[in-house]
Amino acid sequence: MGAGTAQRGACLLISGKVRKNMEFVVFAGVLLLLFIFMIVQELIQTKNQEKLFKKYLRENYGKEPPKEYSLERFARLGSYLERHKEEKQLDDITWNDLGMDEVFRRIDRTYSAAGEEYLYYTLRNISCGREALEHLEEVVNWLQEQENIKVRIQLLMKRLGHLGKYSLYDYLDNLDYLGERSNRKIVLGNLLYLPFLLLLFVQPAMGTIGIVLCMLWHIMTYFREKKVIEPYIISFAYVLRLIDVCEELEKQKIPVYRRELDELREALKSLRELRRGAYWVMAGNQGKIGGNPLDILADYLRMILHLDIFQFNRMLEKLRKKTGQVETMLAITGYLDMAISVGGFRKSLEGYCIPKLEEDTEKAFLHMKKGWHPLLSQPVKNSIRADRGILLTGSNASGKSTFLKMVAVNAVLAQTIHTCAAESYHAPIFQIFSSMALRDSMENGESYYIVEIRSLKRILDAAGEWRTPVLCFVDEVLRGTNTVERIAAATQILIRLAESGTLGFAATHDIEMTELLKEYYDNYHFEEVIRDGDILFPYQLLPGKASTRNAIRLLQMMGYEEQIIKKASGQAENFLKTGKWINTPAAISEGTT
Template sequence: MNELLYFGLIALVSVLLVGWRGLVEQKKRRALAEKWIREEYGSAPLPNRGRDEAAVTGSYLHGSPSFFLDDITWNDLDMELVFRRINYARSSAGAGELYRMLRCPVMEEVVLRERDLMAESMAQKDALREQLSMALCEIGFTGEYALEDYLDYLENLGERSSRKHILMDCLYLPAFLLLFSEPALGVTILFAVLMVNIMTYFKEKREVDPYLVSFAYILRMIRGAEKISGVLDRARRSGSLIAGGADREDIFEKYRGILLKDIRGLGSFRSFSGVAMSMRNPMGGSGPLDILFDYLKMALHLDLMKFNQMLRIVREKDDVIRELVSAIGTIDACISIAYYRASLESFCRPEQGGDYGLCAVGLCHPLLDAPVKNDIDTKKCVLVTGSNASGKSTFLKTAALGAVLAQTICTVPAERWRAPFYRVMSSMALRDDLTGGESYFMVEIRALKRILDACGEGRTPVLCFVDEVLRGTNTVERIAASSRILRSLTGEGVLCFAATHDIELTHLLEDVYHNYHFEETIENGDISFNYLLKRGRAQTRNAIRLLEVMGYDGRVVREAEELAERFLETGEWTMTGKDTVI
């Protein structure tokens, strides 16, 4: 009796120590999360392994969006860096939804207004923002793949039935009965059933183990959704949401209703889910009861049968789960928008609709630490000229990003932005396709052709950006062909911003393009740029002067200048010091 009491006390102390250690670790993690949430507000996102490694790349394709930024435009605008700059998400659902927002500009003002009102509420209500962020932190990240991908991968398991497990468990009953009449036979059957169950247990457990990650995340989302709905309910009852206006309260009530509906819809999935989730760490319990439960799972396949039931529910409730992911993700993404706004020196909410064209005041690039602000107000296409490194490409990217951010997160780094809804496309930072065996010129004309095709569809107006059109071919054919292509990118349903070094194009296209330029200043052998956009075509060149600044041989620079001046005078290329016509 004393020995039993002794071992019982040891087991009790072990359980208490493990529980105490778990509480201490949980409290420590919560304190770090609270510190992280407060420190990030008003600054750039802090490094976070879970967030940085969150899989979001393919998540925007789920749901079949009507329009999304294609890979060329996404890469041209460095949208991956823009996403990282805006991403303050605390969960995979939030990171995926924010990525989806940026990848899929919307054309509905009501959607943008909803995002704006939610983000504004998060910015104004510190307690609401921090409490929701803590609930989202507990949901966390999935890791290598997005949840949508995990749900798709579940199809690889095929149909799974628990009938064979139930049948094998039923064999235990006659085996136990035979122990009283035929002990030897009863023990033999009991041992055989036990061995078969144990061997098949580990085989099937290996098959289903990779898919437990998605189940675990769904369970975390359900618990997180309960906490989020609780936070929203307390905010509603305290009247803090009403202070922001009836529209805001209605929006949050809508999302709270979605969360509660989805929680109820997944009630059967959560019931006794711990049985299946214990497979993630078999034989991992430290206490006597844990060890006993581990052996019961191997002997009876309780966790495998529960897994099969949960798998069936996931397949039946796929739309409910995806709706839950979207609702949680939208709340998290709107918190990211609020954080991003707080980190900016200034921003504006876009004025959508209005006359055809584009108007921006104090527009700057969102990734630059000390950006130069520029203004543009045009109802006509824009052709930008200027010397090398003067700011042409950066301005085109800045205008394109303004349009994307206006139609995604309703936040533009400018003093004012007014434009109708556009489909944004670009052909800027292209490269040779070595794997596909295509030259730069072939890559470029394919990229331009897709823009021309989109303009010909006659749907939503196209806002396109083209940098150094047809730079991959000779001067004569480049000017001839690019003048026709750029003229094709004008008219109803398209607004084109283009940059070029070819001054000839500013004359050939001045009836359909407004001319703008950037310029440089050269003093004491050094060159500087103010990066301010000015009206009119560029009047200076600096490519040869840059050779001198970089220390090239004086003879090379001098002869190059003489050759250029002779061409401008005669229209012919002649070798310096010779009469030979090239």
């Protein structure tokens, strides 16, 4: 009986253990299935998002981009440009005069920070040469024909994405600020656990206390160290995404981009090792507690063993030696993103032309047929055949400044993205300058006139220094000074530009200059039409000098007192008759001396 009881007890004990084991297996199985379900759900969601994005890309390619830019991010678009300065780039004055920030926004259809920065660099690199422009043309055209590959590249660029308000180049430049970072402290700190682990087998209580104290010390020092490296973890994540994207890019067969893809493969060879152990640095959303059990466990292991800081230091040492390869990869990916953006911009235009550009010529000329400004929704198209300088006259608001900007912007686009908003464009590759939308410099304590003459001096200097033809645009020459000296000085400046071979486009209200400069500049003008007591502007360029004025008429239309209008008209008429200004009430009212 005793033996039977013992046997039954043993059976119950075994069955209990089996039941517990089964419960554990079932629990583990449920957890595993839940984990698999979460992964599958995430994969399905990602796949659906990609499918929707592909559809969006196909349906919206060529439409105006709905992108928004933060001021901080826009300020950092020049980071790639700063590291690849050329002697002959579009300078800040000209960029701002022509409103090129808005032109950039109009063109930009990139999906990565690398693409944005490369597009910005491209739009300022006006001296890249005909060979580089022809290569861009090949790449743009090929991508337009291969829609599936184009969409695949756009998906990769979307995956690469942005870095917030900063550029990766900012982070790469700042790597040196971290100084030398050794893992010696981390290794020694982790070795402190060893004696307390051994003590567990002899005095469990003391061993446990020692381990807990070590953990607390590690956690306290962890957050201090993590705060130092956290800004750089963002850049490491971007570099790792860049590596992933480049690995996909190198698989694409793009015959017109073969040389660049070969360079990409070479750069990748030395950067793949950065991914070893990267999970400990990147997982857990940069230090925030994860949502699933494995991430939570990994987060605690990071805190008590400093695993992510250890791996960060290793990656930092490698990355410092490989910044050149990272920049190569950024340029190659950014170029493709930019090229797709150029194709989209072309498709958004009602029409465009491929410019005919001359190289190695000192003759300055510009022939454009039916050109318009790409920022205008309902533009008036104008043609110009300039074999020497152009002097524009015309009434206020008649279209002089817009015409200057239209020609200048098309010249820039011709030399940077090989695209013109025109029926045809033929010119040499110019150095392009402007002096149009200047302001007083409060920062430097300079008046408008000083700012203006500095701006004009840089154009004169460029005309004398470079063999490359210079194209310049000047709106209201020397408007910041008195009439007599303005006409005298402006005339001599424009003559000097013409004698140096510069092709100048200048606008003025000083009709006297049309006679003074007729041996050097061709006269064109814009005029207004008076209809039903209203002033209308056709914005059509006409040959010859302006013969009408509207400044006083505009005062009348804006509701100024009749007395002001009458007396101003009298003074103006008298000056035109006699060449003298008067200010006696009787003479003013009669318009005579």
